[in-house]
Amino acid sequence: MARLKPDSLDDVIHGRIRLGVMAYLAQTGQASFAELARALETTNGNLSVHLKKLEAAGYVEIDKRFVESKPLTTAVMTKAGGEAWRAYLDALGVLFRGEG
Amino acid sequence: MNEQDTTDPHADLAFVRAMTERAAKAPLLGGRYLVFWSGLLAVAYTAHYLLASGLAGSTSFIPYVWLAFGVTGGAGMALLSRGMDRRVEREVWRGAGLGIFLFAGGVVAAVALRGAPMIMFDIIASVALALYGAALLATSAASGESWVRAPAWTAFAAAAITPLLAGTAVLYLYLAAVVVVIGVAPGLRLLRAEPPGLGDDEAR
Numbered sequence: 001m002a003r004l005k006p007d008s009l010d011d012v013i014h015g016r017i018r019l020g021v022m023a024y025l026a027q028t029g030q031a032s033f034a035e036l037a038r039a040l041e042t043t044n045g046n047l048s049v050h051l052k053k054l055e056a057a058g059y060v061e062i063d064k065r066f067v068e069s070k071p072l073t074t075a076v077m078t079k080a081g082g083e084a085w086r087a088y089l090d091a092l093g094v095l096f097r098g099e100g
Numbered sequence: 101m102n103e104q105d106t107t108d109p110h111a112d113l114a115f116v117r118a119m120t121e122r123a124a125k126a127p128l129l130g131g132r133y134l135v136f137w138s139g140l141l142a143v144a145y146t147a148h149y150l151l152a153s154g155l156a157g158s159t160s161f162i163p164y165v166w167l168a169f170g171v172t173g174g175a176g177m178a179l180l181s182r183g184m185d186r187r188v189e190r191e192v193w194r195g196a197g198l199g200i201f202l203f204a205g206g207v208v209a210a211v212a213l214r215g216a217p218m219i220m221f222d223i224i225a226s227v228a229l230a231l232y233g234a235a236l237l238a239t240s241a242a243s244g245e246s247w248v249r250a251p252a253w254t255a256f257a258a259a260a261i262t263p264l265l266a267g268t269a270v271l272y273l274y275l276a277a278v279v280v281v282i283g284v285a286p287g288l289r290l291l292r293a294e295p296p297g298l299g300d301d302e303a304r
Contacts, residue, residue: 016115023116027123039122092112 009095012057013088017042017050022085025060025077033073051075059084131290133193136176138283142276144169149272192242196235200228222266225275229259232282247289251282258282 013022020040024031031039037047054060059081063074077085147165150156204224210216233255240248258278265271 019112019115020119023119024123027120031123039119089116096113 009091010084010088012053012059013084015050017046018054021047021050021054021075022059022077022081022088025075026082026085030074030076033075036075054081057084131287131292134283134287135291136287137173138279138287140169140173140176141279142284145272145276145279149269149276152269152272154269192235192238196231199231200224203227219267222271223263225271226259226262226266229255229262229278229282233259236282236286248286251286254278255282 013019017040021036024036024039033044033047033051036051037044040047051060051062054075055062057080058078061076061078063076065072065074144165148162151159151162151165207216207220207224211218211220233252236248236252236255240246240252255278258275262271262275265274
């Protein structure tokens with residue numbers, strides 16, 4: 001299978017966990033930290049690192065609050081995140097066309 | 101595919117598809133709202149029925165029932181502000197709630213300012229049930245939870261029956277039963293479907 005140099009792919013999104021977060025949030029809009037960790041089958045620490053990268057890029061917003069005395073962290077895809085996600089998918093499509 | 105600078109686009113695409121499918125199957129999280137609002141409505145409707153039918157107190161207490169409903173609802177929503185509904189659900193329910201609120205406001209204004217007949221208050225329930233049914237249908241379509249269509253169509257049927265009972269005290273007993281069937285029961289089912297610990301983000 002072809003291994004392509006993804007120069008046009010957004011480095012912030014490109015990576016298994018961050019790609020998974022963006023794909024998930026593109027569908028739901030927002031999700032709790034626990035929900036994302038479960039869906040991605042990753043550890044809390046690993047997810048936290050990647051969420052911070054996405055937050056730093058402005059692709060997600062992290063909302064932290066207490067609900068019923070328990071901490072609840074929610075990741076919300078931003079408008080910029082949605083645009084970056086669509087651009088990423090477009091770039092992925094270019095890779096496919098270039099491969100063919 | 102790891103955190104690397106080359107990729108297998110086929111693997112990327114398969115992973116994106118898998119995550120999208122997981123997200124589409126994510127559990128609905130509106131159960132607590134349904135249980136709270138429907139339970140509160142059932143209590144308010146029952147109290148309204150008891151007062152309107154003369155089985156308890158007097159009809160002069162009815163406005164206080166709905167005042168208490170509004171105050172309790174506002175306080176409850178502040179406590180329940182979990183903010184976890186899906187985008188489509190959130191917009192649909194927000195729109196339905198706003199529509200019901202504005203219609204009720206219009207009825208209050210019509211009665212207070214133009215002396216419109218009091219029976220118009222009974223029609224609020226019909227409009228609310230119709231909007232509620234539409235919101236449930238949208239939720240069903242967005243989530244793929246086909247069983248949600250049953251309470252949706254029940255709400256439509258109840259909306260059609262409501263005008264037939266308008267002006268009678270028994271309407272409110274009927275509405276109390278309806279909201280238990282189309283609100284409390286599905287709400288409890290959604291609550292049971294929530295994975296344990298959802299919302300906890302331990303070790304952060």
